[in-house]
Amino acid sequence: MNIVWSNFFVQLVAFLILFFLLQRFAFKPLFGIMEKRRQMVLEQMDSAKKNREEADQFIEEQKQALQQARKEAHDIIEQARITSSRQADDIIQTARSESDRLKEEARREIEAEKNKALAALKAQVSGLSVLIASKIIEKQVDEQSQKELVEQYLQNVGNKS
Amino acid sequence: MKGVKSSNMDHLVPIIEIFGIEFDLSAILMVIISSIIVFVLARLAVRNLSVENPGKLQNFLEWVVEFVQSIIGMATDFKKGRIYTGLGLALIMYIFVSNMLGLPFGIVTEGHEGQTVFGQELVVKEAHDHLAWLWWKSPTADAAMTMALALTVIGLSHIQGFRHNRKHYLKHYFEPWPFFLPINLIETAAKPLTLGLRLYGNIYAGEVMIGIILGMGWIGIPALLVWQGFSIFVGAIQAFVFTMLTMVYIGQASIHEDH
Numbered sequence: 001m002n003i004v005w006s007n008f009f010v011q012l013v014a015f016l017i018l019f020f021l022l023q024r025f026a027f028k029p030l031f032g033i034m035e036k037r038r039q040m041v042l043e044q045m046d047s048a049k050k051n052r053e054e055a056d057q058f059i060e061e062q063k064q065a066l067q068q069a070r071k072e073a074h075d076i077i078e079q080a081r082i083t084s085s086r087q088a089d090d091i092i093q094t095a096r097s098e099s100d101r102l103k104e105e106a107r108r109e110i111e112a113e114k115n116k117a118l119a120a121l122k123a124q125v126s127g128l129s130v131l132i133a134s135k136i137i138e139k140q141v142d143e144q145s146q147k148e149l150v151e152q153y154l155q156n157v158g159n160k161s
Numbered sequence: 162m163k164g165v166k167s168s169n170m171d172h173l174v175p176i177i178e179i180f181g182i183e184f185d186l187s188a189i190l191m192v193i194i195s196s197i198i199v200f201v202l203a204r205l206a207v208r209n210l211s212v213e214n215p216g217k218l219q220n221f222l223e224w225v226v227e228f229v230q231s232i233i234g235m236a237t238d239f240k241k242g243r244i245y246t247g248l249g250l251a252l253i254m255y256i257f258v259s260n261m262l263g264l265p266f267g268i269v270t271e272g273h274e275g276q277t278v279f280g281q282e283l284v285v286k287e288a289h290d291h292l293a294w295l296w297w298k299s300p301t302a303d304a305a306m307t308m309a310l311a312l313t314v315i316g317l318s319h320i321q322g323f324r325h326n327r328k329h330y331l332k333h334y335f336e337p338w339p340f341f342l343p344i345n346l347i348e349t350a351a352k353p354l355t356l357g358l359r360l361y362g363n364i365y366a367g368e369v370m371i372g373i374i375l376g377m378g379w380i381g382i383p384a385l386l387v388w389q390g391f392s393i394f395v396g397a398i399q400a401f402v403f404t405m406l407t408m409v410y411i412g413q414a415s416i417h418e419d420h
Contacts, residue, residue: 003305004176004185010192011300011309018196019251026203026222027247033210034223040212 172269172295191300195259203254229253232405237412245411252314253404256301256360260396263299263368264389270294301399302365304358311357314407322414330414356406363399367392 175186206222215223229249233242270293300306322330334345367388374381374388 004174004183004188004303005305006182006184007188007303007305008309010184010189011303011306012313014192014196015251015255015310015313018199018255019248021200022203022251022254023247026200026207027250029210030207030219030222030226031246033207033212033215033219034226037212 172293175270175294175296185303187294187296187298188300188303188306190296191259191262191298192306195255195262195300198262199251199254199258202258225253226250229404232401233408233412236405236408237416241416242408242412245408248314248317249404249408252310252407253400256310256403257397257400259299259301260364260400261299261393263297263302263364264371264392264396268295268297270296298368299364301360302368304361304365307361307364308353308357310360310403311353315353315356315410318407318411318414321411324415326415352410356403356410360399360403363395367395 174188176183177186178184202218203222206216206218208218209216210219226246229246230239230243232249233239233245236242319330334342334349336345370388371385371392374385377384
C-alpha cells in the first residue's frame with residue numbers, strides 16, 4: 001500500500017470547503033424552510049384545536065339554548081293549562097252565579113206576582129164578602145138588630161177614641 | 162483513454178511531484194468531482210424551496226435531513242446534538258456519493274515512461290512492462306483521505322468536548338480509576354483509526370474485488386452485477402456507519418447527559 005500523504009490535506013481542505021459551502025448555500029435555507037414548515041404545522045394544529053374547542057363550545061351553547069327553549073315551551077304550555085283551567089272555572093263560576101241570580105230574580109218575581117195575586121184576591125174577596133154580607137144583611141137585619149149594631153159600632157168608636 | 166484493464170492492482174497512481182511533494186492527481190480529481198456532485202445535488206434540491214409544495218429533490222433532501230436527525234437522536238441527545246445536523250448531512254452525502262463513484266466504471270490511461278500531465282512528469286517508481294494509470298476511483302478508497310475525514314470529526318469531538326463539557330470530558334480520561342489513563346488514551350487514539358480505516362477498508366476491498374472479477378472476463382459479468390449491487394449496499398451502510406459513529410463520538414465527548 002502506497003500512501004500519498006498530500007491526499008490527507010487535500011481531502012481535509014476539500015471537505016471543509018464543501019461543508020462550509022453546503023452549510024451556507026444549501027443547508028441553511030433548507031433548515032429554515034423545514035423550521036418554517038414545522039411552525040406552520042404547529043400553527044395549523046393549534047388553530048384546529050382552537051376550532052374544535054370553539055365548535056364544542058358552540059355545541060354546548062346550542063344544547064343549552066335548546067334546553068332553554070324546551071323549558072320555555074314547557075312553561076308556556078303549563079301556563080296555558082293553568083290559565084285555561086282558571087278561565088274554565090271562572091266561566092263556570094260566572095255561569096253558576098248568573099243562573100243563581102236568574103233563579104233568585106225569578107223567585108222574587110214569582111213572590112211578587114203571588115203577593116199581587118193574593119192582594120187582588122183579598123180585595124176581591126173582601127168586596128165579594130161585603131157584597132155577600134150586604135145582600136145577607138139586606139135580608140136579615142131588622143129594626144132591632146140594626147139598632148144593636150149601630151150601638152155596638154158607636155160603642156167601639158167610643159172605645160177607640 | 163481505454164476501458165477497464167485486467168486487474169486494478171496493476172494500475173499506477175498518477176502522481177506528480179511539485180516542490181518535492183507528491184500529489185495524487187486521481188485523488189484530487191475525484192475529490193473535486195465528488196464535492197461538485199454533492200454540492201450541485203444540494204443546490205438543485207434547494208433551488209425552489211417551498212414550505213407547502215416541496216419539489217421531489219427537496220423532499221428527498223428533507224428525508225435525508227430527517228434521517229440524519231434520527232441518527233443524531235439515536236446516538237445522543239437530539240436537542241443538544243441538533244447543531245451537528247449540517248455536519249452529519251455533509252458527511253453522509255459526501256461519503257455516499259464518494260462510495261458510489263468508484264462502482265460503475267473506471268478510467269485508465271496507458272502511456273510511456275516520462276508521460277507528462279500539466280507539464281509535470283508522472284512519477285514511476287518501479288519498472289513496469291507497460292504503464293497504465295488509474296484515474297477514476299472512489300475518493301474513499303484511499304486511507305489518507307478517509308483518515309482526513311475521521312480525524313476532522315474526531316478532532317471536532319475533542320474540541321467540542323473541551324469547550325462545552327470540560328469537566329466531564331477531562332474526567333473521563335481518569336475513569337473509572339486514574340491508572341486507566343493509558344487505556345483511555347489508547348481508546349482515544351483508536352477511535353479515529355477505526356473510523357477512518359473501516360471506511361477505507363470496505364470501499365477499497367470493494368474496488369479490488371471489482372478488479373478481480375473483471376479479470377475473470379465475460380464469465381464474471383453476473384458476479385460483477387451481484388458484487389456491484391452489494392457494493393452499493395456496503396457504500397450506503399458505510400456512509401451511515403461513519404455518520405452514526407461521528408455523532409456517537411461527538412455526543413460522548415461534548416454532550417453530558419444527566420443521569
